[in-house]
Amino acid sequence: MEQKGTHSIVIIGAGPAGCSCAISLLNAGLSDVYIIDNAKGGKFHIGESIPPDMNFLLKQLGVYESFLEEGHEPCYGSCSYWGSPLRGYNDSMLSPHGHGWHLDRSKYNQFLVDESLKKGAKIIKEATYLGSQKTATGYQIQYQKKRATQKTLHADFVVDATGSRGVFATDRGSYKIQGTPLMCVGLRFKNKGNREVSKLTHLESVEHGWWYAARIPGEYLLVTFYTTAGVVKELGLHDLQNWVYLLADAPNTRDLLSQMEPVENKVRGFNAVSFCLNTMVGEDWLAIGDTATTYDPITSQGITKATTQGARAAEIIAYYLQGSKEALDQYQKEVKAQYEYYLTSRSYFYNLEKRWKDSPFWKTMQAKEVLENVQ
Numbered sequence: 001m002e003q004k005g006t007h008s009i010v011i012i013g014a015g016p017a018g019c020s021c022a023i024s025l026l027n028a029g030l031s032d033v034y035i036i037d038n039a040k041g042g043k044f045h046i047g048e049s050i051p052p053d054m055n056f057l058l059k060q061l062g063v064y065e066s067f068l069e070e071g072h073e074p075c076y077g078s079c080s081y082w083g084s085p086l087r088g089y090n091d092s093m094l095s096p097h098g099h100g101w102h103l104d105r106s107k108y109n110q111f112l113v114d115e116s117l118k119k120g121a122k123i124i125k126e127a128t129y130l131g132s133q134k135t136a137t138g139y140q141i142q143y144q145k146k147r148a149t150q151k152t153l154h155a156d157f158v159v160d161a162t163g164s165r166g167v168f169a170t171d172r173g174s175y176k177i178q179g180t181p182l183m184c185v186g187l188r189f190k191n192k193g194n195r196e197v198s199k200l201t202h203l204e205s206v207e208h209g210w211w212y213a214a215r216i217p218g219e220y221l222l223v224t225f226y227t228t229a230g231v232v233k234e235l236g237l238h239d240l241q242n243w244v245y246l247l248a249d250a251p252n253t254r255d256l257l258s259q260m261e262p263v264e265n266k267v268r269g270f271n272a273v274s275f276c277l278n279t280m281v282g283e284d285w286l287a288i289g290d291t292a293t294t295y296d297p298i299t300s301q302g303i304t305k306a307t308t309q310g311a312r313a314a315e316i317i318a319y320y321l322q323g324s325k326e327a328l329d330q331y332q333k334e335v336k337a338q339y340e341y342y343l344t345s346r347s348y349f350y351n352l353e354k355r356w357k358d359s360p361f362w363k364t365m366q367a368k369e370v371l372e373n374v375q
Contacts, residue, residue, distance in 0.1 A: 007156040007157060008138070008157075009030060009155065009158075010139075010157075011034065011158075012129050012141075012159065012161060012167065012168050013036070013159075013291070014036075014037035014038075014039055015112075015306065016109070016289065016303050016306040016307055017161045017289025017290065017291070017306035017309060017310045018310065019109075019112035019113060019115070019116045019310070020306065020307045021161065021314050022310075023061050023063065023112075023310075024061065025317065026116075026119040026121060027061070027062060027119070027314075028315075030317075030318065031120060033121045033122065034124065034153060034155070035116060035122070036124050036129055036141070037113065037123055037125050037126070037127065038128050039109065048214045048222055049075050049100060049101065049102050049214045050075075050103060051092075051100045051300065051304060052097035052098055052099055052100050053097055054100065054304055057308065058307075061307075061311065063115045070111055072104060072107075072108070073101065073102045073215060074101060074199055075092075075100040075101050075102045075199060075200070075201060075214075075215070076091055076092055076099050076199050076200055077089060077091030077092045078091075078200055078202065079198075080203040080204070081252050082204070082210075082349075082352060082353060083352040083354065083355070102217070103303075104217045124145070126145055127145045128145075129141070129168065130143055132158070137154075137156060138154060138157065138158075139154070139155045139284065139285070140152050140153075140154060141158065156321070157284050157285065157321065158284065158285040159286060159287075159288060159317070160287040160291045161287075161289055161291060161310070163291060164275070164294055166277065166287060168285065169280065169285075169291055169292075172282050172285065174277045174280065174282075176276070176278075178274070178275050179273075179276070180274060180364060180369060181273045182226050182228060182273075182274075183227060183228065183229045183270070184269070184271075184297070185224065185225050185227075185243060185267045185269050185270075186223055186224030186225065186267060187223055187240075187262050187268070188216070188222055188264060189221045189257055189260035189262055189263060190220050190221075190260060190261055191220070191221075191259065191260055192260060192261050193259025194259070195259050197215050197220070198221075198256065199215055201213070202214070202253065204250050204252050204253045205355075207355075207361070207362075208246065208359065209227030209228075210225070210226050210227075210298070211223065211224070211226075211253040212224045212226065212297070213253060213256055220263065221256070223257065225237065225247075226272060226298075227361055228361055230360070231361055232269070238269055239267075240266055243267045273294050274294055274295060275293065275294055276293045276336065276339045277291070280292040280331075281329070281331060281332045282328075286316065286328060288306070288309045288310050289306035289309055289310065290306065293342075295342050296342075299345055299346055299349070301342070305338075312331070316331040343369055347366070347368065347369070350362070350366050351366050
């Protein structure tokens with residue numbers, strides 16, 4: 001939606017959701033867009049692959065040609081051992097959008113920040129959000145850069161893109177309706193043989209959870225195991241020896257690593273939470289991406305969801321600033337409907353697996369989950 005104006009919009013968070021929103025706002029003619037970016041260089045990111053649909057979304061943002069210059073590696077689909085010991089494929093051969101990509105996430109995140117800057121966003125780097133006060137015309141946002149004095153920025157409208165922390169939404173009284181959480185424990189491997197590292201993502205279900213592997217730049221492979229916190233504790237999976245021992249029960253993942261060696265000497269652990277905010281909009285603000293909802297990694301929608309919500313939020317904000325007060329309610333209905341669809345999709349994926357009926361993990365993940373108290 002094309003709009004000219006001088007409304008001051010502050011986006012807290014500079015990940016894919018926040019930057020997609022900023023770029024879309026600037027493309028629509030809203031010129032006074034700020035991003036509060038507290039990202040720290042060198043952080044390890046676990047999400048590494050994006051599907052072919054992202055090519056279309058990047059074209060919509062007007063950054064696709066620049067993205068190609070970044071040199072990310074192609075991803076031609078996925079292979080899986082799920083519900084059966086037989087291998088299945090979901091490749092991109094027939095996709096109208098071409099192939100997907102294995103991302104260098106740190107590089108990709110910085111690319112989006114750079115593109116936002118090129119489009120005209122005002123980026124406040126290494127800044128931490130401290131709090132906010134509602135005013136008659138928006139919000140006063142307090143932030144601080146390292147040890148500098150506290151500063152204040154006026155916002156006619158605020159976008160919370162701070163991920164699962166949801167710092168602004170929490171300040172406004174929103175809370176999480178929790179879904180079934182997972183934990184991820186993983187390790188990077190480096191190629192030491194003559195076999196090329198696969199350009200397909202890889203999944204394999206086992207009794208206690210499921211394995212995921214994806215190529216990352218430099219002939220590396222990220223290998224992760226997803227399960228519940230209870231299984232991680234019971235099997236001691238933060239211990240490298242126990243993690244490797246469990247790998248023996250996944251013959252196809254183990255074979256994938258036959259000519260590779262670990263890069264680190266300890267496994268990394270991450271929470272893979274699933275939730276929906278009870279409310280993701282309010283007077284002169286909304287939440288996007290992993291602030292509004294987070295999905296189970298089995299659905300492979302993280303970056304795609306962040307990008308589509310960021311772009312859609314920009315449209316909603318433009319309507320809202322033109323006087324359409326019902327626009328925010330419409331956005332909330334859309335995001336919650338997407339979360340309901342996600343719950344249905346996740347249930348479908350987990351219930352495809354019938355081999356371990358007595359496994360606590362599969363019993364937990366196959367139980368029906370309903371989003372309650374969403375209105």
